[in-house]
Every structure is written in structure tokens, then in C-alpha cells.
Amino acid sequence: MAHQQNGPFPQSLPKAFSVLIFIILLKDVCNGQPQLIGPSQVLVARAGDDVILPCHVEPAYDVSTITLEWTRSSLDPRFVYVSRGSQELEKLKNPSFKGRTSVFVDELKYGNISLKISKVKSDDTGTYKCYVPVLEKEAFVELVVASDAATSPVISLSGIDKNRRGVLLQCESAGWYPEPELLWLDGEGNLLSAGPTETLRGPDDLYTVSSRVTVEKRHSNNITCRVQQRNTNQSRETHIHVPEDFFEFPSSSPSLIIGLAVSLALCIILLILSVVVLLRRKRKHMMKTNRRPKDQTDVEGAEVPLRKDQTDSPDAEVPLMKTERESSSSTKTKKQTSCVSR
Numbered sequence: 531m532a533h534q535q536n537g538p539f540p541q542s543l544p545k546a547f548s549v550l551i552f553i554i555l556l557k558d559v560c561n562g563q564p565q566l567i568g569p570s571q572v573l574v575a576r577a578g579d580d581v582i583l584p585c586h587v588e589p590a591y592d593v594s595t596i597t598l599e600w601t602r603s604s605l606d607p608r609f610v611y612v613s614r615g616s617q618e619l620e621k622l623k624n625p626s627f628k629g630r631t632s633v634f635v636d637e638l639k640y641g642n643i644s645l646k647i648s649k650v651k652s653d654d655t656g657t658y659k660c661y662v663p664v665l666e667k668e669a670f671v672e673l674v675v676a677s678d679a680a681t682s683p684v685i686s687l688s689g690i691d692k693n694r695r696g697v698l699l700q701c702e703s704a705g706w707y708p709e710p711e712l713l714w715l716d717g718e719g720n721l722l723s724a725g726p727t728e729t730l731r732g733p734d735d736l737y738t739v740s741s742r743v744t745v746e747k748r749h750s751n752n753i754t755c756r757v758q759q760r761n762t763n764q765s766r767e768t769h770i771h772v773p774e775d776f777f778e779f780p781s782s783s784p785s786l787i788i789g790l791a792v793s794l795a796l797c798i799i800l801l802i803l804s805v806v807v808l809l810r811r812k813r814k815h816m817m818k819t820n821r822r823p824k825d826q827t828d829v830e831g832a833e834v835p836l837r838k839d840q841t842d843s844p845d846a847e848v849p850l851m852k853t854e855r856e857s858s859s860s861t862k863t864k865k866q867t868s869c870v871s872r
Contacts (some may be wrong), residue, residue, distance in 0.1 A: 532595060537666060542578060542587055542756045559613060563665075564587045564588060564589060564590075564641065564665060564667070565587070565588050565667060565813075566585060566586075566587060566588075566643075566660060566661075566662065566665070566667040566668060566669040567581045567585070567586055567587075567588050567662060567669060568584060568585050568669030568670055568671050569582075569583075569584050572672045572673075572674055572761060573661050573671060573672065573673045573674065574673075574674050574761060574762045574763065574775050575650050575673065575674070575675050575676070576650075576675070576676050576678050576762075577650060577651055577652055577676065577677050577678045577707075577786055578649055578678060578688050579649075579650060579673055580646060580647065580648045580649065580650070581646070581647050581673065581675075582644050582645070582646050583600070583644060583645040583646075583647065583649075583658055583660070583671040583673065584644050584662035584671065585643045585645065585669050585671065586640075586641050586642045586643060586644065587641030587642075587643065587662070587665075587667075588641065589641075590636070590640050590641045591640070591641045591665075592639045592640075593638050593639075593641055593643060593662060594615075594635075594639045595613070595615050595616070596611050596614075596615075596636035596662065596663075596664045597614045597663050597664065598611075598612070598614075598633070598638075598643055598661075598662060599611070599612050599659075599660075599661040599662075599663065600612070600631070600645045600654050600658055600659070600660055600661075601658070601659050601661065601732075602624075602657065602658050602659070603657070603659070604657075605624045605626075605656075606624075607622065607623075607624050608624070609622045609624060610623065610624060610627050610631055610645070610647075611623065611627070611631040611632070611633065611645055611818070613633070615634055616638065617671070620630075626653065629648075630647055630648045630649060631645060631646065631647055632645075632646050632648075633645060634646070635647070638683070643660055643662070643741070645658070645660070647673075650675045651675060652675050652677055652707040652735055653675075653735070654672060654675050655672060655674050655675045655707075655708065656673060657670055657671070657672045657673075658670070658671045659671075659674060660671075674693050674708060674761050674762060674800070675707070676707065676708070676759060676761075676762030676764050677705055677706055677707035677736055679704075679705035679736060680703065680704075680705045680710075680757070680759075680764060680766055681703055681704050681705050681708045681766070682703065682757040682767075682768055683701045683702065683703040683712075683756070683757050683766055683767060683768040684701065684702050684768065685699055685700070685701050685753070685755050685768055685770045686699070686700050686702075686823050687700075688700040688742055691744045695746065695747065696745050696746040696747070697743040697744070697745050697772055698742060698743075698744050698745075699742065699743055699744075699745055699753065699755075699770070699772075700740060700741070700742045701736065701740065701741055701742075701743075701755035702735065702739070702740040702758075703738070703739055703740075703755075703757040704737075704738040704739075705736050705738075706736060706737040706738070706739065706757070706759060706764075707735060707736050707737060708737075708756055708759060708761060708762070709729060709731075709739075709759075710737065710739060710757050710759040710764070711739075711757070711759075711760075712727045712728070712739045712740070712741045712755065712756070713755075713756045713757075713758070713844060714741070714743045714753065714755060714756075715753070715754040715755075716752070716753060717752035717800070718752075718753075719746070720812060722743050722745070722753075723743075724741050724742065724743035725738055725742045725743065726741070727740070727741045728740045729742065735810075735828060741755075745772055746772070746862050747849060751771055751773070751774065752770075752771055753769070753770050753771075753772060753773045754767055754768070754770075755767060755768050755770075760828070803842040808863070813841075830848060870872070
């Protein structure tokens, strides 16, 4: 019996717990506690336009006599709009929003706290909070301001890829906000494999994007560069037709390369031989030039070898020609002396 009595208790506990949670969730509704309701999607506006950030109390609740706040946490001061008893407090507002924000005063008694921002700028992009301090309720609105200065993409010929036998194209577009994406498409609308997109953000917070792609002849000659921003539904694109002449490259067959290499080698060999011949001729000419004065010196200043009887004498170092002259003179003197004696 105890088992039968305890069995139903665990089964009824989850049901009772679910009923309790449901009662807690409906407590605010039963008591008439209002809620702040904001948009569920991102708001997109173009630069220079007026935009309304929706926010209202549900069920309807008169907020005309209480404090209302619109803030953005990334600002300093953070207040975009603040009012007490339908009177706006301009001193607390961020200077960049002075004269550009307002609420619908006649709609406050119905709980409409929507904020109007005039002539929005790219700097106005961000998340805004609608807050009612008395109710301790808040709602968030995300705003994206798209730039109206975006330029159409410009396609130019960047070079030739001989390895892939294709044409290298470059596409560039400026003046975007938020940051866009760049796509290359062929004539059938298929995505082309391109290099990474280069992004540059200027001092005006606007983005410039560029990319390169190699177009091969197997692709359609009609190429499209598309730059788009999905959050703002902005898109710019440019088409280009690449003539078939751009895909004609000069032949570089192996036989041609070999012929050029052989010709170059022969030219080098002939050059080396010419240099060797010139050097040898120059060397012979220098040798002849050096020999001529040496031979003349030998003839003019040649020494006559000594006779055998003079080589035996330690003082016989007189040239042969001079010795013969002295010998001849001595002989003549002896002959004269002999004749006199006779």
C-alpha cells in the first residue's frame, strides 16, 4: 500500500512545478505590468536620410510625465535623447546629436517612445537602448547607416599570368560603409576563384576594397566584378569583355630554347678565341720590340774573346781586338829595329 501511495507523488510533482512557472510568467500580464517592445530586426538607413527607432510600451501606458532615456553605450556622454515630464534635457545630450533627435510628444500618452534621428551619418551606426527608469524596462534597437558615396567598381588589366596562360584583372571600389564584400563572376554567373580581398579604411571611416583574379580562356570572356553590402542591400557591379587576343601568347617550344642556348654558347666560344688570338699577337709584338735594342748593343759593344796565351796570364783581361792591334804594332817595331841593326 505504501508503494501505491508514494507512486503518484513523483508523477504529479513536475506538473505542479510547470503550473507554478506558468503563473510566475503571467504575473506581469495579470497585474497589468507594461513591457517595452522594440524591433526584432536590424534597421538599415542611408546616409542623409531620417530614420525612426521604434520603441513602445505594451500594453499602452502613459509615459508623458516620467523620465525617458535613449542611450548608446559607445558614446561619451551616452545620452542620445533624455526627457523628464515631456521636457528634453539638451545639456545631457551627446553633442553629435544636438538638434537631430526627437520623440513624438503627442504619442507619449499612448506609450510610443520611438526616437526620430534626422540626417543620419555613418557614425550613427550602433546599438541604441530605449529605457524607462520608473518601469525598469529596456529595449534595444540596432541601426546600420549605409554610405551613399559608394562608387561603381573599376576593372583594369593588371598583368598576364604565363604559367596559367591567363589574364590578370584587378577590381577596386571605394566609399563603402559598413565593410562590403567583393565577388568575381563569369559570364554564366559562377563565382571565380580570386585572391583575398584587400580592405582599406580611410579617415572618413569609409572602406575601399580591391581584389585580383586570373581569367583563363576556358572561362567566358564576359567577367563581372560585384561589390555588395548584405545588411544594407547595397550592390554595385561592373562588367568587362576580355578579347580573345589577350589569351594569345608567343610559343616557347623546347627546340627554340635549345637553339638559343647553342647559339649563345657558340658566341661565347668565338669571343674567347678572339681574345686569345689578340693576346698572343700582342705578346709577340712586345717580344720583338724588346729584342731590337738588345741586339744592337751586342754588336756595338761586343767583346772579342781572348787568345789562349792571354787567358793563362792573370792580367789578360784586354779585349782581343785591342791585343791584336798591340801585337801587330810590336811586330812592326821589331822589324824596324832589325833593319836598323843590320
